[in-house]
Amino acid sequence: MQQSMEHHRDSNVLLHLDAAANNKFETDPNVINISERIASITEKIDRQPQKHPDLVKERASLYADKTKLRKKLLHEFKKDWWETLYDEYTSGNSFSEKDITSLFDIYRKYTPERDRLSRDLFREASIDSETGKQCLTDLITICSSTEYLVYYPGLQPNDGQCPRCRNNKRAHRRVNRNFLEFCYLCAEMVDSEDEWKKHCQVHIENLTPQCGMLRYRNTLISPRFCPFCLSDGTKEYDARFRQWRDKSTLLNHIDEHLGLLKPLALVPCPHPCCENQDYKGAAALQRHFFDAHSLEEPRPNCQARKRRWSVQETETTSFAHKPPKKKKVEVVIAEKVDSV
Numbered sequence: 001m002q003q004s005m006e007h008h009r010d011s012n013v014l015l016h017l018d019a020a021a022n023n024k025f026e027t028d029p030n031v032i033n034i035s036e037r038i039a040s041i042t043e044k045i046d047r048q049p050q051k052h053p054d055l056v057k058e059r060a061s062l063y064a065d066k067t068k069l070r071k072k073l074l075h076e077f078k079k080d081w082w083e084t085l086y087d088e089y090t091s092g093n094s095f096s097e098k099d100i101t102s103l104f105d106i107y108r109k110y111t112p113e114r115d116r117l118s119r120d121l122f123r124e125a126s127i128d129s130e131t132g133k134q135c136l137t138d139l140i141t142i143c144s145s146t147e148y149l150v151y152y153p154g155l156q157p158n159d160g161q162c163p164r165c166r167n168n169k170r171a172h173r174r175v176n177r178n179f180l181e182f183c184y185l186c187a188e189m190v191d192s193e194d195e196w197k198k199h200c201q202v203h204i205e206n207l208t209p210q211c212g213m214l215r216y217r218n219t220l221i222s223p224r225f226c227p228f229c230l231s232d233g234t235k236e237y238d239a240r241f242r243q244w245r246d247k248s249t250l251l252n253h254i255d256e257h258l259g260l261l262k263p264l265a266l267v268p269c270p271h272p273c274c275e276n277q278d279y280k281g282a283a284a285l286q287r288h289f290f291d292a293h294s295l296e297e298p299r300p301n302c303q304a305r306k307r308r309w310s311v312q313e314t315e316t317t318s319f320a321h322k323p324p325k326k327k328k329v330e331v332v333i334a335e336k337v338d339s340v
């Protein structure tokens with residue numbers, strides 16, 4: 001029992017499919033079939049879901065089928081991780097790459113109960129002390145909460161209206177200011193250009209590997225970042241710390257950086273958190289972005305994405321800094337997709 005609990009807390013276990021397994025999923029005939037049907041239905045719905053309730057229902061069911069297949073694959077993937085990759089690790093090989101950012105550090109300000117519990121739960125105190133009572137209250141709040149929305153700290157609506165805008169007809173940006181930036185990571189407004197540059201500098205000097213977007217209860221709490229721009233010392237801090245909200249626009253932008261690389265040359269990951277890691281060519285670097293920086297492709301039918309990354313693992317694009325790992329990921333996907 002204790003051993004199995006230890007295993008669940010092993011921080012090396014991958015919680016998501018890695019780039020190679022994800023690619024296998026996206027190129028599975030069953031999954032391609034579902035994705036094509038979703039794309040064709042989306043075209044028929046033509047942004048007017050209220051006119052096509054039957055099609056909307058059919059599409060929801062296809063999305064559910066796809067999610068089911070992904071969950072099944074993830075289950076197999078984790079099982080395989082324990083059976084083969086862990087043995088490899090214990091025999092001296094290293095684990096596959098993963099994003100090691102502590103997401104709780106980003107989430108914690110939105111969930112004060114969990115924040116307090118992470119600090120107080122293992123403190124020695126009696127149950128009727130202030131700490132004990134607070135822990136119990138927090139546990140009950142978490143268990144009984146039905147909240148599905150979260151507001152930025154200090155920006156909770158006042159009588160259903162924005163707390164910042166005195167004049168309800170205009171957005172923040174237009175109220176007596178010509179500069180306003182919002183830092184999603186800090187949930188903070190900065191209204192002077194100099195302050196904003198200083199703010200960005202602090203972030204640049206304290207980066208985490210995470211470059212993908214995070215939402216918590218429908219609220220954007222971490223935007224996306226470009227690993228190349230983050231490390232570009234020729235740019236101003238605010239340009240380096242550019243917050244990208246749209247996935248396809250950022251990936252199209254990263255493709256421009258990747259296009260400048262020589263094919264199959266050894267390239268280091270540009271992200272400031274990655275040191276001494278060389279990758280062979282753009283495809284290997286894309287795979288690393290997916291695995292270690294949480295940069296994912298948008299959904300397959302995204303119109304704005306120019307050319308999708310192919311993260312297929314091949315001989316010519318293996319990691320240059322490590323001996324090739326014997327990585328056997330057996331992917332099992334349902335033979336037949338449940339009929340809709």
Ligand SMILES: [Zn+2]
Nearest residue numbers: 162164165172
């Ligand atoms: Zn406002």
Ligand SMILES: [Zn+2]
Nearest residue numbers: 183185186199
């Ligand atoms: Zn900030």
Ligand SMILES: [Zn+2]
Nearest residue numbers: 226228229257
């Ligand atoms: Zn960039």
Ligand SMILES: [Zn+2]
Nearest residue numbers: 269271274292
């Ligand atoms: Zn990196």
